[in-house]
Amino acid sequence: MTGLSLDLYGDTLREECGVFGILGHPDAAALTALGLHALQHRGQEAAGIVTYDGEQFFSERHLGLVGDHYTDAATLNRLPGRMAMGHVRYSTTGETVLRNVQPLFAELEVGGIAIAHNGNLTNGLALRKRLIAQGAICQSTSDTEVVLHLIARSQRSGSADRFIDALGAIEGAYAMVAMTRTKLIGARDPNGIRPLVLGDLDGKPIFASETCALDIIGAKFVRDVENGEIVVAEIQKDGEITIESYKPFKPKRERMCLFEYVYFARPDSVVAGRSVYAARKNMGRNLAKEAPVEADVIVPVPDGGTPAALGYAQESGIPFEYGIIRNHYVGRTFIEPTQSIRALGVKLKHSANRHEIEGKRVVLVDDSIVRGTTSLKIVQMIRDAGAKEVHIRVASPMIYHSDYYGIDTPDPEKLLANQYATLEDMCAYIGADSLAFLSIDGLYTAVGGEKRDPKKPQFTDHYFTGDYPTPLTDLQDRGKNDPKQISMLREAV
The missing domain is CATH 3.60.20.10 (Aminohydrolase, N-terminal nucleophile (Ntn) domain)
Structure with a gap:
């Protein structure tokens, strides 16, 4: 190829x-x-x-x-x-x-x-x-x-x-x-x-x-x-x-892995007796309580952010609109020989619905932010469509740690939460007017109804907290002669 x-x-x-x-x-x-x-x-x-x-x-x-x-x-x-x-x-x-x-x-x-x-x-x-x-x-x-x-x-x-x-x-x-x-x-x-x-x-x-x-x-x-x-x-x-x-x-x-509820499971599935769709709407409701903002329209980042955006809109009373349209017919990889076309990558997958955005204060609701690279491109796309303000609300906590249980996550230093010292710095990088994440307790209550018990966590949540539920034997073996790996392990395990 x-x-x-x-x-x-x-x-x-x-x-x-x-x-x-x-x-x-x-x-x-x-x-x-x-x-x-x-x-x-x-x-x-x-x-x-x-x-x-x-x-x-x-x-x-x-x-x-x-x-x-x-x-x-x-x-x-x-x-x-x-x-x-x-x-x-x-x-x-x-x-x-x-x-x-x-x-x-x-x-x-x-x-x-x-x-x-x-x-x-x-x-x-x-x-x-x-x-x-x-x-x-x-x-x-x-x-x-x-x-x-x-x-x-x-x-x-x-x-x-x-x-x-x-x-x-x-x-x-x-x-x-x-x-x-x-x-x-x-x-x-x-x-x-x-x-x-x-x-x-x-x-x-x-x-x-x-x-x-x-x-x-x-x-x-x-x-x-x-x-x-x-x-x-x-x-x-x-x-x-x-x-x-x-x-x-x-x-x-x-x-159970919390990301099954945040991102992975299909919304119409029931995981461990809990409706995934209901949990995601609850995440949006809790996010609206924790991080309110004056705005004209709630817009989901499709498709993962849609249930949370519905919950945010219902709790806040701000109208919900599909301000971003997703192209479902783009495959994982797009092959194109020119740099000018490759630079349009995000627009191949998402396009702004200008009629619902222009001149408005927009709240973008997403399920998670990993590196932040897509978020900054989407914020710019919404601004280019004429939005007066762009606010980011994320329906899960900041991701600080890598996963070793079947989720493909970057090395810790490549995660957005570890690249910037403050929330304000992250917000400036993304180019939004404000940025807020759901708290760990807000996520727990959305899924299970109770706040996180720090002594006996009810879910697997290491990507947020660093609390890994099992030994990381392979990672420990790789880090035995690597000071950087050893330092990371001390933080993680």
């Missing part, structure tokens, strides 16, 4: 992936494709599906979107069987190449097994080095492959027991689905950082990252897979499906 690449999403947070699996249904592959389509927002770089027809496993893995590869009958006909699982991926570990696309599959002593994973292992590199030193041959750079090696080397009998044994060695965040010849297995890490739900379609069990994947196929929500729980659904010889639950690890408090 030639030309210059312009990443239109370079100043956003990106999730690693979404998982889906179904057991015992004659349309397993097609339903999995639909489920992955509903989870496309969690990863747009690649998608894969594995099925089993009672005799052998079949795999289709592709770079690109679900709709680019899994909508035609020819592809689905290559995926026969009554059990299937799939994965959509955004890479935070490993290159964007076909060998890293999940589900990963291996033939083991106990039979074939496919595995897919949402999250990130914070000791994945340490485990990989140990496994390679012991003779393991790795075919990918994905941390998910480490789990396959651990399963293969387990001395326990049976695929489910080996899977549980492997999970005991890993650290970090994971919502994982595995499939054997007779079983579909779902598992969440002991802290429950990443979401995973159990659903049902005509008596056939389903695992999915979010409830929206159940809704698209008409399945019913059964319950959340609990933190630290492994759920094993198995087809017996008589065709009956049994479901068993295991909790082999030391109990810990559930700490």
